Amino acid sequence: MNHASATSPGPDVQNRVPTLHVSLSRVGVTGVEKIIRLEREGGQQLFSAELECFVDLGPRQKGAHMSRFEEDVNGAIGEVVLGDAAFRAETLAERIAEIVRERQQALRAEVTIKARYPEEKPAPVSGIRTQEIYTMLGAAVASEHGTRRMIGVTAQGMTACPCAQELVAAKARERLGADFNEEEIEKIFAAVPVATHNQRGLGTLHIGLPEGSDVELDATDLVAIVEESMSSEIYELMKRSDEGTVVEKAHRRPRFVEDCVREAIRGVIDRYPDLPADVFVSSRQENLESIHQHNVVAERFGLLGELRQEIGSGDHLPHHTSMREWLDGAGRPAV
Incomplete structure (x- = not known):
């Protein structure tokens, strides 16, 4: 007679050997929504965040323990939200990745966090306070060699x-040439910004720090x-004086989508001259076109x-290390 209860736990199906011995690059969960506490300018704030969590799966393990992902994420979130530290x-992505890797007994674990947060800043002329919404991005890959982390942001501009x-300036020169000489025309252009069409831009910047880095x-x-x-x-939120200032500033600094990417790269190099060579950088710009039905990206x-x-040589490098390559390189030997 079989005395086993109908509710007795059966074998751990995830630990069975699969029919095909092939490892899987990433197995995990997406769309995990949580309220998290993060450090912001010396203080602490609560954020609404979306998380993704993955592990490598070996060729002799049938599946990952999906229910544990939620437990692991909840445990790390509870530590941050309920604890004293932010x-x-x-x-936070680093903490979760290390916990998940240990509990899943995986070679590598990867976690990404996307959190929307408000920032107050004054309008350029009136000083009126306005709340702007930005996106904070965090990622980490934990392996036996340590954990590499990535910080990023997305912001809007014009x-x-x-x-x-x-094109507009060329036509204006033709018309002005009937009544003004070249020197006078140059003075007019110096005083009055020339019209053009505008785009709202979405800029995203990532900086990745390798294992063992103590840079913050x-x-x-x-x-x-x-x-x-x-x-x-x-x-x-702007007053009329602010609107005029923003429009004039933009028209005195016309930039293509490609210019924005290069200027962001310049900004990283100028602001962080001491960052080591193995730090990863990614700049992406998308402009929402106003006179076309398509958008442009660089x-x-x-x-x-x-x-x-x-930058130093002016010569094109045939290979640019991608974000996926950089993340996947964590804990993996060079081929």
Whole structure:
């Protein structure tokens, strides 16, 4: 007679040997929504965040323990939200990745965090306080060799098209030439910005720190780099004087989508001259076109050493280390 209870736990199916012995690159959960506490400018704030969590799966393990992902994430979140300390987004991702790797007995674990947060800043002329919404990004990959982390931000701004501005300026020169000499025309252009069409820009900047790095970067500094890379910052609430200032600033600094990416790279190199060569950098700009039905995108990614080499020599490097390559390189031997 079988005395086993119908509710007795059966064998752990996830630990069975699969029918095909092939490892899986990433197995995990996405769309995990949590309220987390993060460190912000010396204080603490609660954020609404979305998390993703993955592990490598070996060729002889049938599946990951999916229910444990939720337990592991909840445990780490509880430590941060209920404890006295607050962490940066990338540090929280690091904590969760290390816990998940240990509990899942995985070679590697990867966690990403995306949190929306408000920031108050004054309008440029009136000083009226306005709440702007930014996105803070954190990621970490834990392996037996340590944990590499990544911090990132997404911010909005405004760009003015240089090409259309030159076309408008050329026609204006023709008309002004009937009544003014060249010197007078130059004075007019110096005093009055030339019209062009505008775009709202979405800039994203990531900086990745390798295993063992003790460097700490502030998301506020990254936001400043992204906003400065565009023609002008934008503000949710403005008086007329602010609107005029923003529009004039943008038209005096016309930039293509490609210019924004290069300026963000310049901002990282200038602001962080002491970062080592194996730090990863990614800049992405998307402009929402106003006179076209499509949008435009530009990106540059690579190790900081690669970027410095290309800037110094002016020669194109045939290979740019991608974010996926950099993340996947954690704890894996070079081929």
